[in-house]
Amino acid sequence: AQTVTQSQPEMSVQEAETVTLSCTYDTSESDYYLFWYKQPPSRQMILVIRQEAYKQQNATENRFSVNFQKAAKSFSLKISDSQLGDAAMYFCAYRSGGSQGNLIFGKGTKLSVKP
């Protein structure tokens, strides 16, 4: 079975600085997807970024980028120029490829942004 591990329950960053959230996963599959979701205090689940396992290039979405290390099964999220609105819970997620893939979440990292 696949597992997703986020080893940092809480992180803190100064506004305008850069922070990296860690995520590791375990799988024997070759076809899968990885995601980072953000959950602000409103508790809405918002997709931040996605990465296909077959792509070597790291995904980037504006200030958010990932460091995808397939061999190490690592998928970290880097937030540059942190803003107060980035304060939230961040969940790393794994999904098997194909049309029926399950979606598995890590336990989350609570990010605080200090002004």
Added chain:
Amino acid sequence: DSGVTQTPKHLITATGQRVTLRCSPRSGDLSVYWYQQSLDQGLQFLIQYYNGEERAKGNILERFSAQQFPDLHSELNLSSLELGDSALYFCASSAQGGEAFFGQGTRLTVV
């Protein structure tokens, strides 16, 4: 707007009662997932349906059941409710190879 609709948004009920939560997935999405999130906790996977059939089951209690109908909407039934069932229940849907999109959630309070 994610395109996933959950109703009701809020629900308050007494212990021992039964409730039904409804989810309408994004148009064309065949997979529906249900998650439970207690206060300050992660997302607990309950169950997944794909095109009307149960695809995967997580730590779903026997008091809970779900189904996906021919029009692809899904319902999660919670019975013999206990105080500990109070939580935010999310539904998500996805297409093949795509990310999951989440509804706003149903906030269930059992009193």
